Amino acid sequence: MAQRESVSDMNNTQSAGSPDLLQNLRNALRQFAAERDWDQFHSPKNLAIALNVEAAELLEHFQWLPDAEAAAIPPEKCAKLREELADVLLYLIRLADKLNVDLAVAAAEKLKINATKYPVHKARGSSKKYTEL
Amino acid sequence: MAQRESVSDMNNTQSAGSPDLLQNLRNALRQFAAERDWDQFHSPKNLAIALNVEAAELLEHFQWLPDAEAAAIPPEKCAKLREELADVLLYLIRLADKLNVDLAVAAAEKLKINATKYPVHKARGSSKKYTEL
Amino acid sequence: MAQRESVSDMNNTQSAGSPDLLQNLRNALRQFAAERDWDQFHSPKNLAIALNVEAAELLEHFQWLPDAEAAAIPPEKCAKLREELADVLLYLIRLADKLNVDLAVAAAEKLKINATKYPVHKARGSSKKYTEL
Amino acid sequence: MAQRESVSDMNNTQSAGSPDLLQNLRNALRQFAAERDWDQFHSPKNLAIALNVEAAELLEHFQWLPDAEAAAIPPEKCAKLREELADVLLYLIRLADKLNVDLAVAAAEKLKINATKYPVHKARGSSKKYTEL
Numbered sequence: 001m002a003q004r005e006s007v008s009d010m011n012n013t014q015s016a017g018s019p020d021l022l023q024n025l026r027n028a029l030r031q032f033a034a035e036r037d038w039d040q041f042h043s044p045k046n047l048a049i050a051l052n053v054e055a056a057e058l059l060e061h062f063q064w065l066p067d068a069e070a071a072a073i074p075p076e077k078c079a080k081l082r083e084e085l086a087d088v089l090l091y092l093i094r095l096a097d098k099l100n101v102d103l104a105v106a107a108a109e110k111l112k113i114n115a116t117k118y119p120v121h122k123a124r125g126s127s128k129k130y131t132e133l
Numbered sequence: 134m135a136q137r138e139s140v141s142d143m144n145n146t147q148s149a150g151s152p153d154l155l156q157n158l159r160n161a162l163r164q165f166a167a168e169r170d171w172d173q174f175h176s177p178k179n180l181a182i183a184l185n186v187e188a189a190e191l192l193e194h195f196q197w198l199p200d201a202e203a204a205a206i207p208p209e210k211c212a213k214l215r216e217e218l219a220d221v222l223l224y225l226i227r228l229a230d231k232l233n234v235d236l237a238v239a240a241a242e243k244l245k246i247n248a249t250k251y252p253v254h255k256a257r258g259s260s261k262k263y264t265e266l
Numbered sequence: 267m268a269q270r271e272s273v274s275d276m277n278n279t280q281s282a283g284s285p286d287l288l289q290n291l292r293n294a295l296r297q298f299a300a301e302r303d304w305d306q307f308h309s310p311k312n313l314a315i316a317l318n319v320e321a322a323e324l325l326e327h328f329q330w331l332p333d334a335e336a337a338a339i340p341p342e343k344c345a346k347l348r349e350e351l352a353d354v355l356l357y358l359i360r361l362a363d364k365l366n367v368d369l370a371v372a373a374a375e376k377l378k379i380n381a382t383k384y385p386v387h388k389a390r391g392s393s394k395k396y397t398e399l
Numbered sequence: 400m401a402q403r404e405s406v407s408d409m410n411n412t413q414s415a416g417s418p419d420l421l422q423n424l425r426n427a428l429r430q431f432a433a434e435r436d437w438d439q440f441h442s443p444k445n446l447a448i449a450l451n452v453e454a455a456e457l458l459e460h461f462q463w464l465p466d467a468e469a470a471a472i473p474p475e476k477c478a479k480l481r482e483e484l485a486d487v488l489l490y491l492i493r494l495a496d497k498l499n500v501d502l503a504v505a506a507a508e509k510l511k512i513n514a515t516k517y518p519v520h521k522a523r524g525s526s527k528k529y530t531e532l
Contacts, residue, residue, distance in 0.1 A: 020154045021237050028244055036251060037258045041330045044206070045195040048188075049329050051221070052451060055181075055188040056322030058228075062178040063315050064307045064526035073177070073232065082234050086243035088184070088225055089236055092218065095191075099206065101215050103222055104154050110219035111161055118169060125170045127463035174463045182462050185318060189455030196448050197393035197440045260330035287419045287503050294510055302517060303524045310472070311461040314454075317487070321447075321454040324494075328444040339443070339498065348500050352509035354450070354491055355502055358484065361457075365472065367481050369488055370420050376485035377427055384435060391436045 022093060022103050029094045047095040054091055058084040155226060155236050162227050180228040187224055191217040288359060288369050295360045313361040320357055324350040421492060421502055428493050446494040453490055457483040 033039050061073070061081055073081060096103045117130035126133065166172050194206070194214055206214060229236045250263035259266065299305050327339070327347055339347060362369045383396035392399065432438050460472070460480055472480060495502045516529035525532065 022154060025240055025244075032244065032247070035253050036256045038256075038260075040258075041260045045198060046330055048192045048195050049325060049448065052185070052188045052192050053322050053326045053329060055185045055221075056319050059181045059185050059315060060319045062181050063319060064312055065178060078232070078234075081232060082239045083243055083246070085225065085229050085232070085234055085236060086239040088188075088221070089240045090243060090247075092221055092225070096218050099211070099214060099218070101211075101218055103218060106215045106219040107158055107222045110216055110223060111158075111165065113216070114165070114223075120168050123169045123171075125173075127171075127174045179463055182315065182458060186455050186459045186462060189452050192448060193452045196452060197445055287421060291506055291510075298510065298513070301519050302522045304522075304526075306524075307526045311464060314458045314461050318451070318454045318458050321451045321487075325447045325451050328447050331444060344498070344500075347498060348505045349509055349512070351491065351495050351498070351500055351502060352505040354454075354487070355506045356509060356513075358487055358491070362484050365477070365480060365484070367477075367484055369484060372481045372485040373424055373488045376482055376489060377424075377431065379482070380431070380489075386434050389435045389437075391439075393437075393440045 020104065025090070025093050026097050029090060030097065033094070042094060042098060044095060044098050047091055047098060051088060051091040051095060054084060054087040058088060153237065158223070158226050159230050162223060163230065166227070175227060175231060177228060177231050180224055180231060184221060184224040184228060187217060187220040191221060286370065291356070291359050292363050295356060296363065299360075308360060308364060310361060310364050313357055313364060317354060317357040317361060320350060320353040324354060419503065424489070424492050425496050428489060429496065432493070441493060441497060443494060443497050446490055446497060450487060450490040450494060453483060453486040457487060 033042055058081065061077055061084070093103065096106070118133070122133045123130075166175055191214065194210055194217070226236060229239070251266070255266045256263075299308055324347065327343055327350070359369065362372070384399070388399045389396075432441055457480065460476055460483070492502060495505070517532070521532045522529075
């Protein structure tokens with residue numbers, strides 16, 4: 001119930017029409033690439049690779065940590081983690097741009113799909129995949 | 134120059150204070166997890182794994198494509214790609230939330246760092262890493 | 267035909283019983299970990315993470331290369347690539363060991379499965395997934 | 400000490416000259432690709448992507464498991480895991496072949512490098528990266 005409301009909130013935000021943060025970042029990245037003549041390298045395939053490389057750099061920080069400790073990242077690692085998170089977002093935005101996907105709309109739609117795949121009464125307290133629920 | 138302007142645009146957006154799209158999604162995901170009692174599974178380590186798994190599912194679509202063809206994804210694949218892009222964004226937002234990182238601020242900062250690492254006159258037309266420029 | 271023969275060759279090799287290279291490496295890695303008291307970190311989950319991190323470091327070398335150029339890796343990169351390939355193999359052997367999987371047998375079996383999934387007359391010249399052939 | 404011995408054992412194995420398991424698999428994969436006219440798709444870049452995709456499918460099985468539970472994989476998952484491990488090995492062998500890297504030699508060399516990077520007296524009981532030891 002509450003879930004459905006928050007999803008519809010997001011639709012409102014999208015239809016608001018004012019340029020949002022993701023669009024600003026997308027535009028900044030377009031300009032960044034254009035100034036450096038980087039569009040020749042930014043095929044969707046290459047950007048998907050870059051996204052994976054950055055995601056793995058993020059993962060590396062958790063490599064040998066017990067799950068519990070992972071919650072308490074030492075502060076000196078936090079700055080590096082912030083950068084890795086940002087790298088993933090920037091490549092994701094760039095890739096979505098090249099594929100003409102509106103990330104905000106796609107994310108709101110996916111949340112709705114997830115709410116259907118994982119209804120509260122079935123998914124509560126379970127980490128099973130929806131195909132096994 | 135133009136680059137610098139667009140980066141500062143983003144700072145303005147962030148400081149605007151009105152809840153933006155990333156914050157709305159973060160809140161929706163918090164609620165989604167709370168309703169399903171999923172916080173027990175959402176350690177940063179597990180979320181970083183999930184992020185990588187989704188990023189690889191995205192990459193799989195480009196696996197055997199020549200770079201050029203990758204630009205022209207067949208429409209039936211597009212819907213699947215949209216979902217994978219959304220999955221990456223949703224896990225990224227969730228992970229950032231658990232690490233207390235403001236993704237929007239982090240991304241704007243990283244763009245500035247990248248502008249310093251890759252000055253236009255050095256990086257133009259080159260795909261080299263900044264350490265090799 | 268020829269395919270079937272080469273797969274059966276491999277079965278012969280496995281059943282030969284003399285310790286092979288993969289077993290030697292597995293034993294060396296067991297000893298390496300024991301000497302350093304590293305078994306506490308080498309859960310299957312952590313090793314699977316490490317494997318992914320190393321695979322992504324390998325991928326990073328191809329990140330911005332056109333497919334064609336990728337065939338011609340500059341020699342100074344080759345030494346690094348060799349190390350990344352080795353890292354992937356070492357973690358793979360270690361993970362298989364912890365899961366009690368005989369990699370050699372598993373690989374020979376998978377080749378047979380692949381031969382069934384991708385019969386020559388259907389798969390010839392096609393990069394489609396077997397589910398789409 | 401013992402470590403050094405086991406590494407030198409491996410060198411002996413390699414220099415034995417009789418075709419080993421990795422070479423048999425390499426040959427079987429060459430034939431498999433030739434019969435299907437797949438060399439056109441098997442650029443090092445594409446194989447590196449495929450390797451990452453398979454590694455992530457392996458990782459997915461551990462996604463939401465606590466570290467401890469991960470040791471006890473349910474038997475129905477084991478068959479799937481075996482296949483994923485095999486897939487990683489097969490792509491790794493294929494990629495090494497395309498890059499003219501002898502995986503066995505590379506792995507033995509890397510083990511020696513690791514023994515230098517992680518001397519027992521420094522690395523014992525620690526999960527730190529060698530650069531932080």
